[in-house]
Amino acid sequence: MSNSDTDHRLDDIAVRDTRVSDAIDEPMRAMILDILSEEALTATEVHEHLDNRGVDRTENTVRHHINELRDAGLVDVVRFEEGRGGTTKYYHANTIVLSYSLPDSADVAVEEMIDAVQPQITDALTTLTDEYDDTIEEIVGDMQPCEHCQTQKYESYVLLTVLRRAFVCAHRDS
Numbered sequence: 397m398s399n400s401d402t403d404h405r406l407d408d409i410a411v412r413d414t415r416v417s418d419a420i421d422e423p424m425r426a427m428i429l430d431i432l433s434e435e436a437l438t439a440t441e442v443h444e445h446l447d448n449r450g451v452d453r454t455e456n457t458v459r460h461h462i463n464e465l466r467d468a469g470l471v472d473v474v475r476f477e478e479g480r481g482g483t484t485k486y487y488h489a490n491t492i493v494l495s496y497s498l499p500d501s502a503d504v505a506v507e508e509m510i511d512a513v514q515p516q517i518t519d520a521l522t523t524l525t526d527e528y529d530d531t532i533e534e535i536v537g538d539m540q541p542c543e544h545c546q547t548q549k550y551e552s553y554v555l556l557t558v559l560r561r562a563f564v565c566a567h568r569d570s
């Protein structure tokens with residue numbers, strides 16, 4: 397098959413960050429991230445929220461999953477409280493997981509929005525590749541497991557990561 401097929405175009409990029417996806421392969425962890433995205437909670441409070449959602453797990457199991465998310469860098473310990481012979485940790489998510497599918501009926505509206513922002517995205521990508529090309533190449537070099545993996549689109553992943561995180565910052569600040 398030729399790479400120059402004009403009947404086919406790339407429409408989207410599915411991102412699978414292995415650090416994130418490995419941590420949330422357990423469905424309960426995605427629920428924990430959802431719960432911790434709104435406010436800082438203790439493991440006991442997370443356990444109560446899960447129980448309210450019909451998830452019947454021991455508090456120790458919930459703690460284990462919170463620790464797995466913390467070890468993956470998706471949850472932070474944001475506060476410690478000393479009390480009655482122990483320290484209580486409060487956790488907050490620093491990452492959310494979006495796992496949705498747009499309805500087909502959204503295609504026209506999505507295309508219109510793409511057309512509206514594409515010039516700015518093109519400018520942003522030009523800025524990134526012109527001003528940070530060496531840095532991007534260095535990051536890509538660190539990502540490649542071997543010289544035979546040139547088809548993995550590492551540069552696209554780096555650029556998309558920058559744009560995703562910039563989106564989060566802009567959305568948070570708006």
